[in-house]
Amino acid sequence: MASKFRIFTKRFLLLINIGFAVLFLIACLAPYMDPQKWWMISLSGLAFPFLLLPLLLFLIWWLFFKRKYALVSVIALALGWKSISVFMGFHFGSSFNEKKEPGSIRIVTWNVARFIEMKRNNNKGSQTRLKMMDQLREQQADVLCLQEFFHSGNPEWYANLDYISKELNYPYYVFSHDNDGDNHYTGTVIFSRYPMVDSGMLRFPRPTLPEALVHADLRVGKRIVRVYSTHLQSLQFKKSDYEKIDRIKEAQDGMVNNSRTIFSKLRTGVRYRSIQADMVRQVMDDSPYPVLFCGDLNDIPNSYTYFTIRRDMQDAFLRKGSGIGRTFSALSPTLRIDYILADKNFSIRQFKRYVRDYSDHYMLVADISLNKQ
CATH class of the missing domain: 3.60.10.10 (Endonuclease/exonuclease/phosphatase)
Incomplete structure (x- = not known):
């Protein structure tokens, strides 16, 4: 019984993961679709950060419990990398010099x-x-x-x-x-x-x-x-x-x-x-x-x-x-x-x-x- 429950839980979580992946990829289409015709897709782009986070959490989860399922998040993140790359800056620890350099x-x-x-x-x-x-x-x-x-x-x-x-x-x-x-x-x-x-x-x-x-x-x-x-x-x-x-x-x-x-x-x-x-x-x-x-x-x-x-x-x-x-x-x-x-x-x-x-x-x-x- 416990085994069947675990299988059901994993499959249920996998379906949720796939759902988030699909919505994430739709949000990643926003920069390429003319809002005059595809305004709903443009608005979906606003949800991008809130779809990215669950994908990352699912990726970490599956790495511990079912590694092959992690591919769902990996593929979605790879396809949406261009949107991810403009979302965050990665220059941590860099300081700003208040004195402007010559030139x-x-x-x-x-x-x-x-x-x-x-x-x-x-x-x-x-x-x-x-x-x-x-x-x-x-x-x-x-x-x-x-x-x-x-x-x-x-x-x-x-x-x-x-x-x-x-x-x-x-x-x-x-x-x-x-x-x-x-x-x-x-x-x-x-x-x-x-x-x-x-x-x-x-x-x-x-x-x-x-x-x-x-x-x-x-x-x-x-x-x-x-x-x-x-x-x-x-x-x-x-x-x-x-x-x-x-x-x-x-x-x-x-x-x-x-x-x-x-x-x-x-x-x-x-x-x-x-x-x-x-x-x-x-x-x-x-x-x-x-x-x-x-x-x-x-x-x-x-x-x-x-x-x-x-x-x-x-x-x-x-x-x-x-x-x-x-x-x-x-x-x-x-x-x-x-x-x-x-x-x-x-x-x-x-x-x-x-x-x-x-x-x-x-x-x-x-x-x-x-x-x-």
């Missing part, structure tokens, strides 16, 4: 969430804004790429363009913005200490956030480098949506209705980002100069958005970072959605992620050097 370009990307407080006062939000400015100052970076950047021409509100340009010493900048009314502006900005010889902006099709793809051509020594920055379509979750997610997690009443709203926003977001990603890639392919890309893609590495924009570019986190590299502080600990990418004209020297709860995103810093022509 390197220090670049920062950060979704600053409008610096938390937009109106001049002395509340907690304004104190956080000052801490964020101090964090930017500490880096002594050559280039700042900031998304969800806020600036106002109204003296009762913060003039962040003027503050960073003068107080942090960034004389050159390009700012994409929409007029929000009352002389307030929100968008993506590139600040530079290198001379800016040209700049440009590409608007994404509506409906989307008041954002665009901006670029700045910077004179670095005798060469020109093109820096791109953008903020792609977000999920536009409101406080009520986060409350719905909490209710879903806690299996409370109304799960179906709550899930319907969340999935609708997920589907809309992934579709618009696919259009934007195609546009970004096409524009970068036309660049006559070496390319650096910094931005908030609002999408994970195992996605059509990331694979399309990155293509054969170097991901600074994967080159020099470690772990999962979470950059968004809400929803899930697996969300790496902010990136620094460099084409093959550059070498990545070092990378750092600042895990400080100022914005809802973490600041990323990388030191990059131009290769010889």
Whole structure:
């Protein structure tokens, strides 16, 4: 009787293992399937980390109790290796030298969430804004790429363009913005200490956030480098949506209705980002100069958005970072959605992620050097 129970248990666990393997491989298809047609597969990519873990656990389990069954996980992991390789950084123990080496370009990307407080006062939000400015100052970076950047021409509100340009010493900048009314502006900005010889902006099709793809051509020594920055379509979750997610997690009443709203926003977001990603890639392919890309893609590495924009570019986190590299502080600990990418004209020297709860995103810093022509 005990023998039959063991056989049944092993076969039952094997079926579960196979089920996880199939779902894992479907999630691994997300980067290669156009979300316009295959949005369900694109959304399945969000489950990638939560499918990877059971496969690893089953692999360890079978190695002890039935080695031949471990092949199920081994085959699935081998087929999904490309997705695994962009999910984690393996440079454990590497330190970040705060003093920038000669010949390197220090670049920062950060979704600053409008610096938390937009109106001049002395509340907690304004104190956080000052801490964020101090964090930017500490880096002594050559280039700042900031998304969800806020600036106002109204003296009762913060003039962040003027503050960073003068107080942090960034004389050159390009700012994409929409007029929000009352002389307030929100968008993506590139600040530079290198001379800016040209700049440009590409608007994404509506409906989307008041954002665009901006670029700045910077004179670095005798060469020109093109820096791109953008903020792609977000999920536009409101406080009520986060409350719905909490209710879903806690299996409370109304799960179906709550899930319907969340999935609708997920589907809309992934579709618009696919259009934007195609546009970004096409524009970068036309660049006559070496390319650096910094931005908030609002999408994970195992996605059509990331694979399309990155293509054969170097991901600074994967080159020099470690772990999962979470950059968004809400929803899930697996969300790496902010990136620094460099084409093959550059070498990545070092990378750092600042895990400080100022914005809802973490600041990323990388030191990059131009290769010889």
